[in-house]
Amino acid sequence: MRRIFQIGGEETECWLAHDGSRFVLNTPEGVLPCRLDPTTSPGGFVLRARGLVRDVRLAAGPESTFVHMDGRTYEVGRADPAERLAGSDGGASDDRIVAPMPGVVVSVAVKPGDIVAAGQPLLVIESMKLETTLAAPRDGVVAEIPFAAGDSFGLKDVLAQLAPEED
């Protein structure tokens, strides 16, 4: 029910309700009963709000709604606050890459001190007849690669360690 709207770079968090007979947009400024009825023109609607009646044309893109009203065109960015938070799913990433199972290091692509980007391959391991590329979980600096190509490692051994992030 909540949305963050962005107009001209300014964000406003609102929530929409429906009291059984009409929609009500709750903005930080107050409560706005409103309704939107389609017309016959493509993307055409009649907006009723604040005692005003306005012909509008609108088109909703994935992130913005474009509105033509009173001879002007506006872009209203929309964000679901929940989806924004979903960006933090899983919480902060770990600095260590821990062996998911025992195996052998096939090759090592970086050395301590290297600057790596998130997703950049660090080393390739082989376990259970499968080669797996282990990539940097975040941007950072390689602190340690304890194993060399050909070395065996055990479950939960640390295969790579990034230098801690500075806040």
Added chain:
Amino acid sequence: MRRIESQIDTNAPDYKANFAAMSARLKEFHTRQHAARFERPQRDNDRLARQNKLGVRERLKLLLDPGTPFLEFSTLAACREYDGAVPGAAVVTGIGIVQGREVAIHANDASVKGGAWYPLTVKKIVRLLDVALENRLPVIHICDSAGGFLPLQHGVFPDRYLGGRVFRNQVKLSQANIPQIAVVGGHCTAGGAYVPTLSDYNIIIEGTGAIFLGGPPLVKAATGEVVGVQELGGAVMHTSVSGTGDYRAATEQHAFSLAREIVSQWKRMPKTIIETAPCEEPYYDPKELYGIIPKDRKTQFDMREVLARIVDGSRFHEYQPDYGTTLVCGFAHIWGYKVGILANNGVLFNDSSLKAAHFMQLCNQNRTPLVFFQNITGYMVGREYEERGIAKDGAKMLMAQGGSVVPKFTVIANASYGAGNYGMCGRAWDARTLFMWPQAEIGVMGADQAANTMADVKIRQLQREGKELTDEEIAAIREPVLERYKRDVEAYTSTSEIWDDGILDPVDTRNALAMSISAALNAPIDDPHYGIFRL
């Protein structure tokens, strides 16, 4: 359905006096309720802020759909216990709306004694989980508790309906295919660890949430192992190593957003269908209830005037209007839901008891939920009534009421004395929700009567010992008994002890009942069946 024709004169002096008296009571009630919800010592608020935790009310705001109602239970629980230092019994419970679905919510209030479980905390949680079980409501637990309050562990831990019952009810919920989510926003230690682990889904807030059977100090004492909170039971460990936790949330906002997302994944179960009509506001202003409830509890009033300010359109189809007139029975709608109403207009006689039993069978037959409005001083006593079988007729009423399969809801509107409380679906009789109005009283008999009875025992004993008592001496015996009794029957005592689900401002009764009815329809209604009626 016909509209009730109100006889109330809002200009009458009595009405105005009643209105003033009720307004004063409600002012006190709302003040106390606000304090229980929001007023905390600064140091407790500071501690929460320091721990980077949100208060329980903010957490609810993040969880619930904006612009939807929340029916809170027992806000004033424990208000007369523990020196009043444990407002709300350190827990918030109620029925709210998440992603359009009705859910039961159990949320520790860490601003009160760190969310510790007092005896009444446990009672309030168990009651909430009973509500969830009876109504098949999914439960969202918001865990943030210091654990059982050790000095009172005897009232928290051992008995059937104490601590273990919380977890037992969680198991029963799961067994009944009723989902539960736990949001761990604080420590869940020892028994508390089972709240998230017995939930189908749990979310741990990184940094503040932790789950362990024994916290770091206990571990050190028991085995000498020195271990930090995060390593022992933090979000990262549980969601990546132990599998005890399902989701790791970076922030409180993230946690409740995840909880909402989980709820939206659940299959929507169809609700039980009962008769409904388009909703209509009461024709008469519900605020007029303030002037209708007499300021003196012993003054009789017509319950139809109360119903006219609660039911849809003030419309009421009265059943047997001219028989057993001390009990008003009939059909009405509340927020569109058809209900059968039983409301006291005096003592229960043989005829009113039989009428009640018959009416309740009608409602069970056509799946109409029952709503009881209590203002009852009891069943009629005396030789004539015993000869007519008042106890037998009362038993029929209890058999019909106790054997009802439709959901029942009770409002203690004024007096609730003696067996009348039983017949009118008192606490022991499984009303899905039971609310009291602030001036109402509950007890085995009225205060004067009880005080006199208790004083008489003492006086007769003294008389047998040959003592002549002056009026002053009699009063000296009677007065303390009366004072104590008066306090014990007050709504605040009832609500403190969780004999009810909360005190209501009378104008909120309509919504509270509708929320309760709507919630109850998440559970199926069985086919009617009864025990043996003593005919």
Added chain:
Amino acid sequence: MTISKLLVANRGEIAARVLRTAKARGLETAVLRHASEQEGPAHVIADEVVTIDGPTPVAAYLDIPQIVEVAKRIGADAVHPGYGFLSENAGFVAALEKAGVTFVGPTSDVIDLMGDKVRARAFVEERGFPVAPSAIEDDGPATFIERARAVGYPLLIKPSAGGGGKGMRVVRADAALEAEIEAARREGKRYFGDGRLFVERYIERPRHIEVQVMGDGKGNVVHFWERECSIQRRFQKIIEETPSPALSPEQRLDICETAAGIARAVNYRGAGTVEFICAQDGTFYFLEMNTRLQVEHPVTEMVTGFDLVAEQLRIATGEGLSAAQADIPQTGHSIELRICAEDATADFRPSIGNILLLDEPRGEGVRVDSGILDGGKVTTDFDPMLSKLIVHGSDRAQAIARARHAVQNYVILGVTTNTGYLDAILAHPDFASGDVSTGFLAEQADALTAPGENVDDLLMAVAALSDERLVAEVMQISDMHRKMGGWRN
């Protein structure tokens, strides 16, 4: 000579506009399209669409060998270059000539002459046409600074090889002259690989007025009256109109005849535009001659009733001009607005996106030359002009009123456009009175981009109510719970 198949070596609105006339004249038509380019109206109109490649889309349209090869391969006997790209490229004209394909435009030597601002100016000056006092570095680099001084202040320094306003600098005091010359030289080198400069008198509050001319290459030259193009932002025209509100009938005849005279002097063939800078007192000086069809040519068409592309094609086939000077009227008033994908409130940053809804204005006296289609995509591969809105009215006031109504009802949703900005210009009192100069947009920048009445709440209501997912989420709450709202007991 006849033309049976015309290749339009351009894109966007001008390709569509040229194709319309070509088809109406019964020609077979073809147009280019880069592989990454969105479908536009031109691709719908043309009989044949030929895909071209290039490291960038723009590079493909500048690839002379490839385009000549396309023309030969598809059997086109003529190429219309539109404007921009290869329209003023003498090498392209020569290559086409070699391939035996007709170029719809002037001869390469005229393109060459007019393409060199310094030579063009000298040519015009020598023949007695008015040019602003100036100094050309090439005439004697050693004395350039002295000669520049002699032009007088304020003066304008321009790179000899320049265009589009790049590297131009105004100097108002002698003390700054030498430093500014060096700065201009550096910019000239950076932009054009050529550090040569020239200096001319800078005219305060100048107007930009140009004259549409057309010659048959056999000595016949006519003019199609003037266009006022003073509404410019950083030397880019935004709004053009005809007639100019600034000229008296005598001045109008004078400037138009001057332009025709310049075209005659080069025995001009095809459509061309002679640009002048006009002082507030009405004196005017030759600026440059553009040897192509101009973006703003439709306003001329609206007041004269002639199809300039049809005239171009007639000239290319040797049919010659369809009218003598006396037959070319100037009726009513016409205004053109350039609709661009740019954000006027964010320093005219180009805007990209998908065109989610397109509804062009219609009505009496309204013409839209569009390069976009509903559902299309706007990228930064090409310049941000999407289309042109042209209106005609019986007088200037009616034309302004129609332009405002049309631009307000031009619905382009999905990318930010300058329609609101254009409307703000039209609504400005100085525009209404015609009291403008090329500095108008810069002087009024704040007023023209000032936010209107705050309607954020209405916009959020529209965005919320049209968000189907949001509405569905709200409506999944039962009627009763919605009606109770935020009730608490």
